[in-house]
């Protein structure tokens with residue numbers, strides 16, 4: 120770990136240890152990484168007698184409810200001021216749930232993230248873009264704070280890591296990722312349960328919707344660019360809601376020869392949520408996301424389009440670049 124990272128981690132550890140109450144907030148559309156990281160950190164702080172509240176803007180996906188204390192998550196802001204607020208991978212204010220004014224919630228704000236271009240203003244930030252998941256960073260933080268990682272915390276962190284590495288398949292998987300995974304296994308992480316829940320616990324309706332979308336994938340540029348558009352109506356027809364769609368891009372994006380994959384999902388208000396994936400460092404897709412006010416990683420990013428008219432525009436841009 121670089122010296123400056125170690126220093127910011129130490130400062131964050133000190134702030135947390137001095138806190139009596141801590142609120143943890145993930146980015147909108149909570150996923151396995153921030154959920155697992157928040158859960159592990161929260162349990163760790165509890166073991167020191169620190170009171171924690173985990174608050175999410177979105178409901179927890181059913182398959183991720185197996186972690187301890189996830190049933191204690193709240194979905195609106197409690198009416199109190201906390202000593203410390205921890206933002207878990209909220210890259211910018213667009214990724215923070217609306218109506219959140221950090222200064223009104225806590226005296227000190229901490230920002231933990233592994234995304235490129237984090238612009239969130241905080242008292243203490245720890246940004247490590249080489250980490251495959253924030254779960255890796257929370258693992259280091261807990262160790263630095265000398266908090267014992269029990270088997271349930273280990274399972275939560277393992278879930279973080281497999282969520283963001285696609286089960287150690289993506290190029291963000293490093294030697295350190297495997298090393299932490301090995302340590303989590305030794306600490307008692309239930310690795311097969313986490314994998315089953317992360318990847319093999321889809322709702323039947325989800326699998327059926329995936330099948331529908333698979334038969335309707337659009338192929339451009341000789342198969343180098345594959346995309347699909349899910350309307351709100353279709354999602355409802357299959358009896359699904361936004362929180363059920365977390366891994367949909369990964370489920371559809373498994374076609375040989377495909378470099379850029381894009382899924383457009385219409386939301387209830389008519390805006391379009393865009394998931395972009397690339398399988399080649401020569402064709403990073405983050406700039407597309409940035410152009411529409413989004414962000415993310417070089418090979419996995421997202422943004423929101425104001426209307427479906429912009430789908431054609433973005434599709435044309437990607438085709439031109441390929």
Ligand SMILES: [Mn+2]
Pocket residue numbers: 152153208233251252253283
């Ligand atoms: Mn992440």
